[in-house]
Amino acid sequence: MQGKQLRLSAVLAVVFLASVFVVPFLNSALPDAMLMPVMGIPLVWLWVGIVLHLEFWAIAIVYTLCSNKWEGEIGDGR
Amino acid sequence: MVVSLPLIAAVLVLALTMVIGLLSARKTKTLSDYWVAGRSVGVFTNASAISSNYLSAASFLGVAAFVWANGFDGVWYSTGFAAGYILLLLFIASPLRRFGQYTIPDFCQGRFFSTRLRKAGIAWTSVISALYIVAQMVGVGTLMESVTGGSLPWATGVIILGGVITLYVAFGGMTGVTLTQMLQFWIMLTAMIVPLVILLSQHSYTELLMHAYEDRGAISAPAETGVADGGTTVRGTAAFSSAEQERLPNGYAWLGPFKKWKLFDSLSLLIALVCGTAGLPHILARFYTNPDAAKARWSTVWVLIFIGVFYITTPIWGTYARMVLGPEAVLQNAAGQPNPNTMMLITSAEAGEWAKALVAAGAIAALLSTVSGLLIALSSAFAHDLYGEILRPQASDRQKILAAKIAVLAFGALAIGIGLTFRDRNIAWMVGLAFSVAASTFFPLLTCGIWWRKMTEQGALAGITVGGLISAVIVVGTLANLWQFEQPAVISVPIAFLAIFFVSRRTYPKLSDEQTGALSRAFHALHTPEHLREPDPTPEPPQLREQTG
Numbered sequence: 001m002q003g004k005q006l007r008l009s010a011v012l013a014v015v016f017l018a019s020v021f022v023v024p025f026l027n028s029a030l031p032d033a034m035l036m037p038v039m040g041i042p043l044v045w046l047w048v049g050i051v052l053h054l055e056f057w058a059i060a061i062v063y064t065l066c067s068n069k070w071e072g073e074i075g076d077g078r
Numbered sequence: 079m080v081v082s083l084p085l086i087a088a089v090l091v092l093a094l095t096m097v098i099g100l101l102s103a104r105k106t107k108t109l110s111d112y113w114v115a116g117r118s119v120g121v122f123t124n125a126s127a128i129s130s131n132y133l134s135a136a137s138f139l140g141v142a143a144f145v146w147a148n149g150f151d152g153v154w155y156s157t158g159f160a161a162g163y164i165l166l167l168l169f170i171a172s173p174l175r176r177f178g179q180y181t182i183p184d185f186c187q188g189r190f191f192s193t194r195l196r197k198a199g200i201a202w203t204s205v206i207s208a209l210y211i212v213a214q215m216v217g218v219g220t221l222m223e224s225v226t227g228g229s230l231p232w233a234t235g236v237i238i239l240g241g242v243i244t245l246y247v248a249f250g251g252m253t254g255v256t257l258t259q260m261l262q263f264w265i266m267l268t269a270m271i272v273p274l275v276i277l278l279s280q281h282s283y284t285e286l287l288m289h290a291y292e293d294r295g296a297i298s299a300p301a302e303t304g305v306a307d308g309g310t311t312v313r314g315t316a317a318f319s320s321a322e323q324e325r326l327p328n329g330y331a332w333l334g335p336f337k338k339w340k341l342f343d344s345l346s347l348l349i350a351l352v353c354g355t356a357g358l359p360h361i362l363a364r365f366y367t368n369p370d371a372a373k374a375r376w377s378t379v380w381v382l383i384f385i386g387v388f389y390i391t392t393p394i395w396g397t398y399a400r401m402v403l404g405p406e407a408v409l410q411n412a413a414g415q416p417n418p419n420t421m422m423l424i425t426s427a428e429a430g431e432w433a434k435a436l437v438a439a440g441a442i443a444a445l446l447s448t449v450s451g452l453l454i455a456l457s458s459a460f461a462h463d464l465y466g467e468i469l470r471p472q473a474s475d476r477q478k479i480l481a482a483k484i485a486v487l488a489f490g491a492l493a494i495g496i497g498l499t500f501r502d503r504n505i506a507w508m509v510g511l512a513f514s515v516a517a518s519t520f521f522p523l524l525t526c527g528i529w530w531r532k533m534t535e536q537g538a539l540a541g542i543t544v545g546g547l548i549s550a551v552i553v554v555g556t557l558a559n560l561w562q563f564e565q566p567a568v569i570s571v572p573i574a575f576l577a578i579f580f581v582s583r584r585t586y587p588k589l590s591d592e593q594t595g596a597l598s599r600a601f602h603a604l605h606t607p608e609h610l611r612e613p614d615p616t617p618e619p620p621q622l623r624e625q626t627g
Contacts, residue, residue: 035334062165
């Protein structure tokens, strides 16, 4: 159970860290592409200012639902 | 004093906070009520309170100002501040809540059975909270000056606001702080969103950004005069140096990264924000107030949503300021500091007094909530951890609550005093250092301590000492112009983890049966769901009582 939760945390942490820390490198490597307007907003502003927040919410909800479900299953003897 | 709408709004928030805080003193009867609100705080209330505790005036006013001055580099703050809660949720929140107890030094002793480590925890809690609270106290005076149009002297503002916070925290404890922080969060969010919606009905966000895309020459927006509360620096005056002009690039360059932070600094800033948030004692303490680990998780989910909504608006405020007020109005003074009154300036120029009053109420709420949380964290380190657990563990709950109230009053007075002496000094580094120290001390200690059985007391001590000191030395060296390295986390955080790993590997002892049992009980308390164990999970191995007694 502890190992299962830790594995889930590690996978989600890798997704989270990769999506955040790749941005400075992309900014450095592809500056003009990162400023390309998407719906009138620069790509990098949209990514960092909005999309990352949506990703954080998704990660948090997935982790919480899975963890609470697993803990409930142990209690039920499943 | 001129009675204005912003002043009335600020006084209303202050009065409401004071009344709620003092009324809740009646509910604060036990030690658990005082430090962890009786562990009875629901998900919605705790999520609001955690969000409010975290969103200081620096977030409320400063992030928008930073975007105004530095473009995309400021957007990192709006995301980095929220991102820390992911690591907190994935690795720390629910085990920490399950472990029970009241403070991070409690965790140090309960997990490692070490009074020495508790003392180190007290020391670093004090350093982080003190750095943070002094910066907030200086902000209190500036904000009150701004709200009252300069008619309230700076020092009087610090004393009034500092005094109100100290009183309601002292008598209401965590129960009072929780209720007031919940109220303050919703005032802040309303103040952030409602005026912005009105403003965006006048100029759409993409329309504002189009101006930036089209501006690829020298500074093209007209210099603004007469809109700033604190007086603006205008291009062409002696105070506007060429160095400052470089900080105000054309619109297209402003949209792009690396104005303020280069690649290495950007990475280091991100590490400090992400790991530092997960190591701030005044934030971590709030997770002890939930009834169980599942509710602590859901509280964190809602915190991410609440502060996410809040932070998504900050780049919009900053863009609005840049495009409507102009790039040059951002410079508050000859030193080139970004004007912190971004939202006040915009609302007074574009939306009228009522919107400015709402922003003033939000800013006061932001200051009150953060300072109250810091005061609880700072006082608990002394009244609970030092007095109640080390110096006089045999004291009754009544005596411990009295010690807590005295500690809050003393630290409140001290924070006001230090805040008064720090006027006009550069304090921007203080909050940054607090984040770096938290990222380099409690974050590695908690993540490794919760998940790695073979982490030893010596490894923990080595990690938090080396990590914290390296952060402090790098920042102090930068302030003394010995080197230019503003963001130490990229160095100090990995070194702290390495120190924990290597020292623990070298010092992991051959455990006796009794020690193995104690360690197993500690891990059982951290990781076993509440419904599968005895009501009081707090591990109390024999060593713990021997060392504290």
